[in-house]
Amino acid sequence: MKCDTEQPSCRNCQKRRVPCVTTDLRRPERNGRRTEPKGRRQSRNTIPTPEGSRHTATDRGNPLSTDQQMPRSPSATPSPTSHLLAHMEHDSAIPSIFTTPFQNGSQQSSRAHQVNDSNVGSTYQTSSTDLADGTRDTRAEADQTHQNSKLLFVTDKSRSRLQIVGSGSSIYVMAHWLDLFFAKHSYWRPIYPYFQQGLAYSIEVPLPFLHTLPQLPTPSQTTDYISTFFSQFYPIYPIIDRSMLERSLETLGPKLEQQPQRFAPEDYPSLACLYAVFSIAADELEGCPTSSGATYLEGAYFLYAHLVALPYVTSVQALLLLAIVLRHRNKDGASLGTLGQAIRIAQSIGLHQHMSAADVIGSSSENGAMDVASQTDLHSRIWWTAYILERTMELETGRPSAIRDSECNQVRPAPAATHRNDGPRFDYFGSLVQLAQIQTQIIELFYTSKQRRETKELLHEMGRLDRALLDWTVQFPEDIRPGRDIFCAEEEYHLATYVTLQYHQTFVALHRPALMSATPWLRSRVNHLCAGTPWRGRLRYALCIGAASARAGLKALNDLLLYAKASRLITANQTLLLTLVLAIYVTRIPTSRMNASDLAIVVTFAQEIEQDYLAMGQDVDFANGLGILRTQLSEHVRLTKANLSQTSSSGGAATVVQEPSDDDMSMDLIPDFDLSSLDDVWPSLWTDDLSGLYVNDANQDTLSAYLLGVPRMNN
Template identity: 50%
Template sequence: MELASASSVKRPRQATACNWCRSHKLKCDAEQPSCKNCRRRGMECVTTDLRRQGLESRRVEPLGRHRKRNSMISQTRQSESSSSLPTPSIFAVPFNDVTRQEQISDDVSRQYTADVSSQEPSSTATGLTLVTDKSSSRRQMIRSGSSMYVLVQWLDLFFTNQENWNAIFPYFQQSLAYSTEVPLSFPISLPSLPPPKETKQYISIFFTRIYPVFPILHQDTFSESVEHLRVKLTSQLESKDYPALACAYAVFSSAVDEADGHPTELGTQYLEGAYVLYAHIVAIPYLTSVQALLLLIIVLKNRSKDGASWGILGQAIRIAQSIGLHRHVPSTSEIDDLHSRIWWTAYILERTMELETGRPSAIRDDECDQILPEIQAPDVYFGGLIRLSKIQTRAIDLLYGNKHHPKSTRDILLEMGRIDRALTDWANEFPESIKPGQQLFCASEELHLATYLSIHYHQTIIALHRPAFLSAPAWLKDRIDEHCAGTPWGDRLRYSLCIGSTSARAILKALSDLLLYSRLSRIITVNQMLPAILVLAIYMTKIPNSLMHNSDMAMLSTFALKMEKEYLKMGQDAEFATGLGVLQRQIAEHVTSLKPAEGQTTVQLQQDPLGLAPQDLNLGYLDEAWPALWNEDLTNFYTDDTEQNMLNMYLLGLPPIEN
């Protein structure tokens, strides 16, 4: 196939997706009289003309994506192909050229849809994914590289032609409300501080089990502050006391939950007490306010409310910058060391959440010169997280860097190798008993800290090697062989698929070991398990004859079931939790249906997934297109161009679509 014949201008997409598929961001097969998604759910298939709001139609004629063009369009294509304009990259423009309209459920009136759609910001050419749940009011725009969503989208794309596959992306969108919202009751009064004996216990729990990775308080100063507040609560608090009170509530909330191993009613009361003081915290924007906000973030993240945490983290960073915590002021005082610890805690949280979501950061490294805090023996975990966050910054720049100045395939692969080597060197700095990437065998009282550190390491590995999960194995191996030959990391990059799946298994095993040899900690959340589940699902999909399938499937099933129960227990949307069960069941059915040829026990990565020999493709053209893959919304993957679809699918390692 000659790529030179491709059109120099991308052909317009026909907006034939029905209302239901469009509102749930699913691929619509446009069959008549009903698409597959609507037919499976027993729904009437209705298509609204997005260019002329208010006009509806039922399917009365074939509207396939690949129908023949009329003569005028054919003439236009011939004219375009004969022009001297260079052929654009496959991903140079978004897959969906039609401005996306508001994603509204079918039960909302067409008049309301028209009113809202006129105000809808276009996500065209932004590399953003619109996430919306079953309500008409909740929505978020996220970078398309978000770990959870991009992996889910790839699975839906891979199985789009299989009748027994129900799309899982709509299920995962339902996590939006729980993640971002913190329902609060109207405060009649603030919670009382716990009695002195319980206060001492809570402070001990916090500084023993949580402080080593979030060292943003001084224990003696905090204890004195609590007793000062206890006295003032009997009379009248001043405005400057509220940030300190919020710190106390947040510490007690995290400690109560940590002691129980699960979110508790008492912990919720203290969380609500801290949250209702939010206005008072930001109204007095000084050091204690930053501490209060960071503690509130920790409690929210421990309850898997990452969306709510993100907004508060931005506020905390802005206040920290306004009082100069991001800058180094030469001094040897203990206060300055605390300032450094507070700043680097915010930095770690920012980089962790940025790597997970792809959202823009509030921190620019070139404007920060805060020194590292003094690291003592007990601070090994915090110091390790700081160094890891600096490596994560490089991975973030690689995955979500400025799309106006895209990197070449060669640059991406070489930088991937350098970052991977940096991660390996980072892990080798730790003692054998807590070394990330290996079996942990430290004392049980610190096993949760070593597990937390190890999980963050493996999450970074998975994010870095994500291209291997979203690309055609044969093509990627060929590119690595060409661009990384002779480099110290070329051999390791060839095993990216295995490295990512190994990290996924390690995350799940680390949690299992923690339950076996110690006890759960709230700093290790169920959200951290989710990428591991998705990575294993993709690995079993891409490697159909792996001898690890049975054990991987058992691991996926066990943890998917546990995660489903945990999400329901904490109050997550039931439909989102159900999605984990749907994913597990469908992957199990897929694995069961695989019957490798007799005697075939290894994966032949050189075999092209689409049956196209690499020499039949213009690799230089694909080299130009591949880097933009990480900034596109895969929910709008398909175009009206059969040839272009085939090339897109080749890059992503997807099976051919059905005409």
């Protein structure tokens, strides 16, 4: 636990001339070590610091002089921005973003002068500073500068739960950004601590101890469940054949009716597949989580140990189906764990490698070759389903990947049959495989690459991937093309909507830096670094592209509810992500003529998913965070409109905004500042979470204003 990131001693200890002791809450028996947030390590070498502030500690009589204990940053010529870095008083209170609403008053007041360590997702890191003698380990410093952990430790109010998410977790990072943006506004209560309270629901699957396994549904229900699965889910998740399910029913039905129940070891994976299919279908028929679906989920999860103990193809199928059930009940944390186990088993039995019929012993006969061909096609479908799920959830949560593309050579499967004459004619599964490969490049660009990228390279790659996403849609028929309105048959509407949401979610992930960057800075760099490239125009309006994707995704969801019916393919977490994107756009562009309509969309969907979360058993505080978000956002828009109206009236004429994206409330910066000096810092912001952005630091304050578009605290 640390008060701030001053090296080698925190400010409070420097002021009081006492030894500075750092403790590690995870390892209380060891001495802790100190480090700075990653963005700030670079910022001190990038932004010129006034000579006067360099000696502040010494002038106050502090024996731990910065000049003596730490190497100086390279000197810089005086610049017009030097006054931006004026020294901030050490005793200034930390803004409310770093406090939690789940503590009593005395606890809050005791934290008035330090960063809260429990409910702001503290990132535990290792320092390269030797606290004993103040010497610096240069080798460790270099290692830490170039190896970004990209991990954020999230806990809830119980403090007994801890989970790692990555910097790619858009929901957490966007909530951080909103709290930073509104840190100076008295009406804003931080929403990030509320969002953390969803941790338990996401990762935990409470299970009763089953004395007997659940009975299979009645024959009529079984028929409905199987038909529902293969019509509603199979085109997206073609991981199990209908003939296999029917054989399992014939074999396992009589065994379940026996007392006591007796099963062979190989029966358990097949039984888990049945339970998972029934759970998915039961919820889909009702359009919401059901008690029947929960019962079959418990039965499938109860067999988890048997699936791991028999690591073969059927176990992989069962684990993937179980991961799908959990994902569509918004238990993303538990789903990721199950998915990771499925991928490891799939890799151990070679499903990630292509196997031709000639490679299989005993496949020389015609019937043997046909069997091998069908099996290899099934294996391909199983592997690519795992790949799609893993890439989608990695993009959403930022968790480390279990798949390395360089180790896989599995071919794409043939288009999956729909098992019904009036089923969809388009190969949705094949298109999702292609989208997942684009998502892989986005993940590599922002989160997993160890190569340090310059701003120019990052912008060029963003432009190329933006073009790839646009080209990906060309293969779709006009009536289901992502990015346009959907006009297909009702039976296919949920499939087209799901793919459309995946498309817009990928666009949001690609253009997330533009959503949370200072627009004038980003546009100036795009104009300069992307001149002559075909993607310069679109990158200039990347903020608008992200907002348009959020709007289009929410409209597609609304159309699904109007013209078809709700589907469990669409999760509340997907809706929440798009809602947060549009909420950020509302805060960034107060003069937009669509501001009121965008706010109405945010309020409507936030209220709806709040009710959905409560109905499925999510933490009440998490759901309340959505209510607080929409209330505070409405207040922000109301006050902004009043201020703009007053300004317009006093000026005698309405203000004309030439470029909407430039109307950024936070940009009260100096025109003469050399924006290119921040090119080395900007890429690093998107490989880390925002929990290290301490707004009581002068250097970080300036970085936040120029790069993140966050209002400066020190003014």
